[in-house]
Every structure is written in C-alpha cells, then in structure tokens.
Amino acid sequence: MAQGQSDPSCRRSPPPGGRSLRQRYSGDHLQRILLVRGLLKLLLVVAVLAGATAAGWQPATAWWAARNRPKFDTLAAEQGDVIEVINSTGTIEPVQSVQVGAFVSGPIVGLHADFNGEVKEGDLLAEIDPRTYRAVVARDKAALAARRAELERGAARLQQARREEDRSNALAERNVASISESDLDQAHFTRVGMEAEIVMAEAAIEQAEANLDTSEANLGYTKILAPVAGIIIDRKVELGQTLAAQFQTPELFVIAPDMRREMRIFASVDEADIGQIRLAQESGKSVQFSVDAYPGEVFEGKIAQIRLASTTTQNVVTYPVVLSTPNPELKLLPGMTAEISFQVDRRDGVIKVPNAALRFYPVRDHVREADRVILDGTALEADDQARGESPSASAKAEAEGERKRRHVWVVEADGLLRGIPVTSGIGDHRATEIVSGDVEPGQRLVVGVAPKDD
Missing domain, CATH: 2.40.420 (conserved putative lor/sdh protein from methanococcus maripaludis s2 fold)
Structure with a gap:
C-alpha cells in the first residue's frame, strides 16, 4: 500500500441507516440522552453501595451498641x-493506782525500790533522815517521865494533906477549943487542892503520852513502806532529795496492784451506740481489742461498767465504758491505746x-x-x-x-x-x-x- 493511503478495512463503518448519532439527533437532544445515561450509571452505583451498606448495617450497629454498652x-x-461490731478506742490503765507519799519532811537517805519493781505490802521503799525525829521522841519521853514524877510527888502531898486533915478533925472532936475553925478549913481545902493537882498531873501525863505517840509516829513515817502489794509503775524521788511535807504531801511512788490478774480499758462510746453496748453487756458478749505493740495479736475482755456520767464535746455526747481483761504476761502496759471492737450481734449461716x-x-x-x-x-x-422538714x-x-x-x-x-x-x-x-x-x-x-x- 502506497504511503499516504489508508486501509479501507480500517475505516469506521457507518451506523445503520447510513448516518451517525450526531447526524441523527440535534445537539440539545443529544445532551439529554447523555445526561440520562450518566444518571442511570450513578443510580446503579448508589444502588450497589446501598445494598452493601444495608448488608453490613445490622452487624455494625450491633457491634457499636456492644462497644458502648456499660460494663x-x-x-x-x-x-x-x-458479726456486727462497734469500734472505739480506749486507754489501758491498772485497776488501781496507789500513790505513795511522805507525811514528814527531810532529805531522802535511803532508796530501796525502783521502776517496775514488784513489792509486797510492808516492804521498805525509801527512808527519810530520822535524826530530828529521834530527838523529838527522846524529848517527849523525858517530858513523860517528868509528868509521871510530878504525879508521884502530888500523890505524896495528897497523902500528907489527908493525914493533917484527919488529925485536925480528931483534935477538934476531943477538944473543940484546942483548934480553930480556920485551921480546920485550911486542912480541908489543902487536901481538896492536892486532889485537884493529882487530876492535873494525870492529864499532863496523858498529854505527854500523846506527844510521845505523835513523835514516835513521825519517826515511823521516816520509813516509807509499801501500803499494798504490786508493781511500781512510777518513781518520783531521787536519793538525797529533800521533801517538804508541810506545804503539800509529796508523791514518791505509784504502785499498781494485781496488774497480772486484771487491767482496765477506759473507752468513750457515742450515745447512738450505747444501747447496743448495754445489750452486749447483758448478754455477756466478749470484746476484742488490739494494741500497736503487738499488731498481730488480738486480746479479749468483757464489759465491766457502763458509767452514767456523760461527756459532751462539740455537741457530741459520749459515755465512759470500762472493760476488764486479764494480763498474765504483762503485755498490756499502763497508757497503751487499744483499738476496741464491741461484738453487739451475730448471725450464723445467713x-x-x-x-x-x-x-x-x-x-x-x-x-x-x-x-x-x-x-x-x-x-x-x-x-x-431537701425541703428540710423535721419528722416526728x-x-x-x-x-x-x-x-x-x-x-x-x-x-x-x-x-x-x-x-x-x-x-x-x-x-x-x-x-x-x-x-x-x-x-x-x-x-x-x-x-x-x-x-x-x-
């Protein structure tokens, strides 16, 4: 085929009727046809997408609802x-704290007891210098001896006065003119006076004996003895310290008896709980408590007292409740803080x-x-x-x-x-x-x- 000539087979064959689309329709009509075809294609795409969305909508909705559902x-x-309990705190104290003081003054010359020592009743704890009090005892003994001697002398004079009165009366009975009335009166009243002196001498002896008893007692007070058996939980005196008892009785020792047998816990319970505490006491329910010194150990006790003397602090009313607990190993010491749980009720198998x-x-x-x-x-x-109405x-x-x-x-x-x-x-x-x-x-x-x- 020569250059520049086209192959007749490659030419576009005319549409049926011998004319093209552009030749058969005008320009505006052709645009409408093309627009309809585009819309049909678009609708087909939208329908396909809508079908796909409808197919996945329900699972997606279920997933979204499950994702946002609260757990x-x-x-x-x-x-x-x-077990229902009421919790409180309390302070551990001995059942009794005996304060041992000094009745007389003077320097401490002997100290025979110390902290934590166990003593028996009558044991010597301390001594005050006794020299002054011994001298007073000796003086009062001498004064008593002098009063007794005066009584003996008065008794002799009374005997003499009685004899003289008897002789005067006998002489007057034999010969009234031999004694005058004044001599008889003198003999009589001399005897009466001597009897009065005897009474005074006896009173003076009693006074001297009382003074001697006082001085001997003061001498005895120079020895400080334990009034009860127990443990010394405090000592407030040192060797050589001078005591002045005339102003205020000095406190030397504090003894707690029976600390091994029983200790007391003093707690304050709110008035709202005191009714349940009383029921627990009446039913004999035990009380459990712990102390910081032994964090892994639980102690038990019982309610000994619910005292009626209330205390009000910042409009909160509380009542003192006293617990009793044994202390055989002396683990519970005075002043410890106890965390208390009062068991007020119990239900089993519910x-x-x-x-x-x-x-x-x-x-x-x-x-x-x-x-x-x-x-x-x-x-x-x-x-x-919220309306703030107070109910009956x-x-x-x-x-x-x-x-x-x-x-x-x-x-x-x-x-x-x-x-x-x-x-x-x-x-x-x-x-x-x-x-x-x-x-x-x-x-x-x-x-x-x-x-x-x-």
Missing part, C-alpha cells in the same frame, strides 16, 4: 456468718451480700424500663428530705425500718440492670445479712460501673 463490676453473694452492692445506685439509662420506677421513688424521697419521733422510727428495705442490682442478658428488693439485717465492715429477698449464694451483684477499655 459493671460484680461481686458474689455468700452464705456465712455476720445469706450476706457485699456492702458495696447495697450502696450502688445506678444511672437511669442503665436500668430496664420496668425498674426505673424504683429510681423515681428514691428521687422523691430525696426531694422530701414515730416517723423517725418508721424511717429507720424503711432504711433496711433496699435494692440490689443484677445484669440481665440485654445488659440492663434489674433490681431485687431485699431487707437487710446486721452487717460488718464487708458484708450485710439479707433477711428477705430473692438473692441466692453465688449470685453476682453489681457493685459499680467498670471503666471503659480504650
């Missing part, structure tokens, strides 16, 4: 024992739920429709309380019973919460007894909303 933390209900399950309050959207009225009722109660005593007592009627929540298959009405009983720091309600051991109860995963 809850749960704990299982159990069957076991519940269904109990975690305290967090009773405290849980769900969001309205997380609760199934049938149980949302529970939340509405709670809101109304809160609104009533009977209403308070009724409200106290209503407080025990609560709800616990379980997760349904659809992820929503269902409320279970229960009546609570006693509780401890972990769980609360369920008196009535459709709760079974092992049932998972909601205690909170779990955090979402990123």
Whole structure:
C-alpha cells in the first residue's frame, strides 16, 4: 500500500441507516440522552453501595451498641456468718493506782525500790533522815517521865494533906477549943487542892503520852513502806532529795496492784451506740481489742461498767465504758491505746451480700424500663428530705425500718440492670445479712460501673 493511503478495512463503518448519532439527533437532544445515561450509571452505583451498606448495617450497629454498652463490676453473694461490731478506742490503765507519799519532811537517805519493781505490802521503799525525829521522841519521853514524877510527888502531898486533915478533925472532936475553925478549913481545902493537882498531873501525863505517840509516829513515817502489794509503775524521788511535807504531801511512788490478774480499758462510746453496748453487756458478749505493740495479736475482755456520767464535746455526747481483761504476761502496759471492737450481734449461716452492692445506685439509662420506677421513688424521697422538714419521733422510727428495705442490682442478658428488693439485717465492715429477698449464694451483684477499655 502506497504511503499516504489508508486501509479501507480500517475505516469506521457507518451506523445503520447510513448516518451517525450526531447526524441523527440535534445537539440539545443529544445532551439529554447523555445526561440520562450518566444518571442511570450513578443510580446503579448508589444502588450497589446501598445494598452493601444495608448488608453490613445490622452487624455494625450491633457491634457499636456492644462497644458502648456499660460494663459493671460484680461481686458474689455468700452464705456465712455476720458479726456486727462497734469500734472505739480506749486507754489501758491498772485497776488501781496507789500513790505513795511522805507525811514528814527531810532529805531522802535511803532508796530501796525502783521502776517496775514488784513489792509486797510492808516492804521498805525509801527512808527519810530520822535524826530530828529521834530527838523529838527522846524529848517527849523525858517530858513523860517528868509528868509521871510530878504525879508521884502530888500523890505524896495528897497523902500528907489527908493525914493533917484527919488529925485536925480528931483534935477538934476531943477538944473543940484546942483548934480553930480556920485551921480546920485550911486542912480541908489543902487536901481538896492536892486532889485537884493529882487530876492535873494525870492529864499532863496523858498529854505527854500523846506527844510521845505523835513523835514516835513521825519517826515511823521516816520509813516509807509499801501500803499494798504490786508493781511500781512510777518513781518520783531521787536519793538525797529533800521533801517538804508541810506545804503539800509529796508523791514518791505509784504502785499498781494485781496488774497480772486484771487491767482496765477506759473507752468513750457515742450515745447512738450505747444501747447496743448495754445489750452486749447483758448478754455477756466478749470484746476484742488490739494494741500497736503487738499488731498481730488480738486480746479479749468483757464489759465491766457502763458509767452514767456523760461527756459532751462539740455537741457530741459520749459515755465512759470500762472493760476488764486479764494480763498474765504483762503485755498490756499502763497508757497503751487499744483499738476496741464491741461484738453487739451475730448471725450464723445467713445469706450476706457485699456492702458495696447495697450502696450502688445506678444511672437511669442503665436500668430496664420496668425498674426505673424504683429510681423515681428514691428521687422523691430525696426531694422530701431537701425541703428540710423535721419528722416526728414515730416517723423517725418508721424511717429507720424503711432504711433496711433496699435494692440490689443484677445484669440481665440485654445488659440492663434489674433490681431485687431485699431487707437487710446486721452487717460488718464487708458484708450485710439479707433477711428477705430473692438473692441466692453465688449470685453476682453489681457493685459499680467498670471503666471503659480504650
């Protein structure tokens, strides 16, 4: 084929009728046809995409709902024992603290007892310089001897006066003129005077004896003796220290008797709890406590006293409660702080739920429709309380019973919460007894909303 000539076979054959599309239709009509074809193609693409979206919409919606569905933390209900306690703190003290003082003054010349020493009644603890008091005893003994000598001399004079009076009376009976009336009177009253002197001498002897007893007692007080058997928990005197008892009785030692047999714990209990404490005392329930010195050991005691003398501090009324506990190993020392748990009630083999399950309050959207009225009722109660109206005593007592009627929540298959009405009983720091309600051991109860995963 010569250059510049085209192959007849490569030429486009004319459409049927011998004319092209452009030749058969005008320009505007051709544009409408092309536009319709484009729209049909677009609709076909949209239909394909819509079908694909419809096919995946339901799984996607289910995945999104599952992803945003709240997750809850749960704990299982159990069957076991519940012990209700009231906690308090107290101070450990001896049953009795005997303060040993000094009755007389003077320097300490002997010290025979020390801290923590065990003494018996009558043991010598300390000595005060006795020289001054010995001298006073010697003086009072001499004074007593002088008074007794005066009594003997007065007795002799009285005997002489009586004889003279007897002779004067006898002489007057034989011869009245031989003795005058004045001589008779003188003899008589001389005898009466001597009898009075005898009485005075006897009184002087008693006074001297009393002075001697006082001085001997003061001499005895220079020896400080243990008034009771016990342990010396404090010593407040040093050797050579001078005591001045005329101003204030100085305290030398403090002795605690029977520390091994019994110690006391003094606690303050709030007035709201004192009724339960009294019931625990009447039923003889034990009390457990611990001290920081022995953190792994639990001690036991009993309620000895509930004293009636209340104490008010910042409008809080408390009552002193005294506990009694043995102390054979002397582990409990005076002044220790005791963490006390009063056992006021006990239930064995009951269904109990975690305290967090009773405290849980769900969001309205997380609760199934049938149980949302529970939340509405709670809101109304809160609104009533917000008005600040003070209820009567009977209403308070009724409200106290209503407080025990609560709800616990379980997760349904659809992820929503269902409320279970229960009546609570006693509780401890972990769980609360369920008196009535459709709760079974092992049932998972909601205690909170779990955090979402990123």
